[in-house]
Amino acid sequence: MYEIVAFYLFSALTIGLFLVTVMSKNVLYAMTSLAAGMVLISGFFFILGADFLGVVQLIVYVGAIMALYSFAMMFFDATKDIKEKNTGNALVFVLGGLSALVLVLMFAAPIHSDAIEALYPMHPNAGNAQDVGIVLFTKYLIPFEVAAVMLLVAMIAGIILAGKKMDESLTEDVAADEELMIVKDKK
């Protein structure tokens, strides 16, 4: 009973929040609704018994990625509404609707489930985090290490890309900055 209520509540709220993300003209609204939608998606993971995945979703997505976005928004003008020239809006909606239909048909098709065997079955006695840890550090060790190297490369790339000319101001008035420098020099 609780599962049904939670499922419908979460799915309605998530779809609504992501619609706001996609349709909103304001960057701040879009980002906030995206963060809220991600929190609700971690709720889906908790219903599904994937506790560790839910916690990772909360920490990495809501904690790290959204914080990164909000820091990046300090570089861009976030309060101003975005003016977008939408060419061929009807076409986009028809294409989106058609692909939605195809996806729903694909996912609603019956699955020949007898042929599917669990490769790494879950153990009901062990917790989800234990299960995940054992599979991740035995069967998926090499992908795990490769992902670690990829994250390191991404970190270095992010620092180098964003860190160049960090001393130059993007948004502030250059003349005002120069005036400040002159005042400092006089002192």
Added chain:
Amino acid sequence: MIGLTHYLIVSAIIFSIGLVGVLRRRNLLMLFFATEVMLNAVNIAFAAISHYYNDLTGQMFAFFVIAIAASEVAVGLGILIVLYKKYGSLDLDDLANMRG
């Protein structure tokens, strides 16, 4: 009772919302938000299939999807900052017009 199909249909709807966003948005930052929506939709499908077939592989793939999303955001935001410094705008049409 909530079955696998329910979750897959919700995931498909969210994925299509992200797809509409990718097709419709002209601002690069908003385009990034739409890709995040699509990645999250796929994660829901992975977790649901993992639960209903009692198999951990789906959750493993969801972890790697999250890792890839994190590195994508780090590199992508660096590129966005460089573009903004260069052109003063994140609009795709402006960026396309300024091609030398």
